[in-house]
Amino acid sequence: MLRKYETLFIVRPDLPEEQMAKVKERATAAVTSQGGLEIAYQDWGKKKLAYPVKKVQKANYVYFRYLAGGEAVAELERVLKVHDDVLRFITVKLGDRIDPATFDMEEDRKGIFPFNIKPREPSAERPAEEGDEEGVEGAPRRSSGSRWGEDGPAENTSADEGMGDEN
Amino acid sequence: MSTGGGGKKFFFRRKVCTFCADKGVALDYKDYALLRRFTTDRGRIIPxxxxxxxxxxxxxxxxxxxxxxxxxxxxxxxAED
Structure with a gap:
């Protein structure tokens, strides 16, 4: 029985390809050496950081999903912490008590979307709006008009009932 | 609940939780575009x-x-611009 984890980490943006490959090798090796199984390792591309980390304004987001035990997480985090090109990481447990024999990796991979930007059919009720998102290089844009308008969460308040006369 | 009528000036609309209303929306820390709608332009979480x-x-x-x-x-x- 293994657990399902994901680790999202940010890597320096200016690395040559072989360096990026090395990061991948180190990360996956850390997990597999502890009896873990790689589900997906994806480069989500460069994105401007919300704040500078170690003087870096822009960085590569890398997403790693795997089945493993807790020791693998400890080992992976140790490796990432030591690695100078990895700026930040975050690990989240996604599932517990998973039997690797019956686990469908193909199916699981389909549920991964960079930054949760899903290709959604545009909803009819809301007109397409070009958002202010600075976007991710090399990642699909969120289909506009899929969720809320600019004013976001507050907007369902005006839609209901239609009575009441505040100005 | 009626608003009682008794000279009350304001009507309070019961706001519906966006995530209860739309079950298809999952909360995910990676979905920064969604989360940003719940922060102010200074980055604070909207109460x-x-x-x-x-x-x-x-x-x-x-x-x-x-x-x-x-x-x-x-x-x-x-940052403040």
């Missing part, structure tokens, strides 16, 4: 009384925003 979220989802939202901050997807504090 429940404004956003209208239910307690359960506001809690999840707060956690998600804080996780997003940890990996620089959202600002702790946005």
């Amino acid at each position: 429940r009384r404004i956003s209208g979220c239910c307690a359960k989802h506001q809690r999840a939202l707060t956690n998600a925003i804080k996780m997003a901050r940890a990996i620089a997807l959202l600002p702790f504090q946005a």
